[in-house]
Amino acid sequence: MNKIKEQTSFLFKFLHWPLIARILILIFIINSIFGAIIHTIEPEEFPNWFDGFWWTIVTTATLGYGDFVPVTVLGRSIAIILILVGTGFVSTYFVTLAASAIATQNNYLEGKVDYRGSEHIIVIGWNERVRETLRQINSMSSKPLSMVLIDQSLQKNPLHDQNVHFIKGNPSYDQTLLAANIKQAAFVVISADQSKNEVQADMNSVLTLLTVKGLNSEVYTIVEILTSQQVKNAWRAGADEVVQTNMFTSYVMINSMMSNGMSETLLNMLDQLKGSKLKFLDVDHSLIGETFEKVSNILLQEKTLLIGIKRRGDTMVNPPLLTLIQKDDCLLVIRD
Template sequence: MFELIKKAIKINTLKLITIAFVFYISCAFIIYFIEPDNFKNPFIGLWWVMTTVTTVGYGDYSPVTYVGKIFGIFLYLTGIGLIGIILGKIVDSFTLYRRLKEEGKLSYNGNDHYVIIGWSTKARKTLDEILQNNAADRDVVLIDQLDKTPFEHNNFYFIQGDPTSYEILDKANVLRSNSVVIFSPEEEDEVSADGKSLLIASSIESYGMEHDKDIYTIVEMIRDDDVRMFNHVKIDEFIPSNDAFSFLMAKSMQHHGSSQLFMQLLSKRFGDDLWMVKPDPTWKTFRDAFNGLRDRGANLISANNDLSIIRRLDEEIPVDTSLYIICNKETYHLIQQAW
């Protein structure tokens, strides 16, 4: 018996479940043939078998003959042990899945998600901000060469590996992502960090071109002078790592209290915030957009990255224009639902 159990443990889960299924069906027919008056059909036999091996034991059906009871003892010794092994393998499968997920070995199959490349203090703060105020409830996928996931959240996934590898980009499903953000490594000098970001950005561009897909890429740059090195690489946005703090300090010195305004626009934790919407199809000019958004409680401040929109209200809205507005979350959702 013990040798049989040891061999059963070594069988893969799918094969073991198949064997168990055949075994329980066979037992159902056997008890039906042994006591046809007591077990009216094989289904009732199967009901008794399953309530027996799962130790539920309702007692609505049970063997009454000596042969039937001996067969019941055989079922106790074999069937209960078999289902115990199956349950153990299922638990082991969940444990294995969790371990592989923590180690970043599993592929991500979702879409319209955010991809973060490079784990750092800034990446952690960015992740906290996204997950805390995730209006679209999008998942976030991290690509890094860490040994295990640095963060636990239902909407967070970790892919372990080299972000310049097409195989790793495939596992992160980058082609179907909303955007990819590349963070500079903290442990390297400025030149090496920007050089590594350039290499990763070039790999992503090449990967997208190979699949005829435009991947929206945002890159953190430590040295502003290095932006010119990216002229041959299609980067959608550059975020200066060091200059942003200096610019914010300068604005605060010139206009007292302005830092609070910038912090409110940068984080969704404070009341009104900056949002992006697509124009209503009925709007022809920016004035139509301005008035329509104002009536719903939102301020139009920019068309794409053009802040001079207030002086061009009578111009027609170009195709594929993105409008940036300031309002609270409730107003934003109402606008999204309206068109």
């Protein structure tokens, strides 16, 4: 009774194996049996079992090398049965294999496959700003970076040929972020949803930020906020950086009104500063207590241009030359 139960249990498990594995095992079993039979019937033509097994493999695969051929009527009858039975299984195996490959490729394109890498960049939301952001990331990196795009409106990966893994789903749901392997991500960039009005877009961004920080409190997050009223909520939700795109746009427009052609100049300047040229530096111990002017001259000798100071969250661009450098300051510089 126990033996019957064990056999039934094994059969049940076998039926739940992947289809390709089941077909491959059946092919091996059938060819092994027919290999043993042909070796028994024609031992002179098939000196051992492996020769018989080899003959069954090339026969069912329709290769037919002809190095082993049955010569008796019974042997050829066995060959006919093998061709009728075995070839069907082999053909089914290759068809299933091809179908599985196509299905896997489609799943990748449609964002249904979980991401398994680590130290990657997760970009949430899709718009032209995101497209340009991903292009810039790829262009300024000397080695390919792993990037994951999360969006629920896209039907397929728009950047499948640019080392971008796509996850389709609502970014405020745990299962979507877990599919993007949020727990091992290095950065998360949250873009405002352009299909919603500004207030709703900011509420969604803050909710997504809360979900991200709930799953991985250590990941560095950059969130785009459109309305000034939601900036504090973004900081409260744990944002490491808040980008107020509407404020940036208004600054560019005002400067263009005051000085015609300034918008193009600003864009060119930002394009030249992309990557690692514009950065914050921790203050060296030897520079504490020195004036902004003196520190600027010291850094110029190192081909580094000092343009400002970040102090307790506030950034001073081109401060008075006699401003003293303090211990916890960060120096805003431009360097190659």
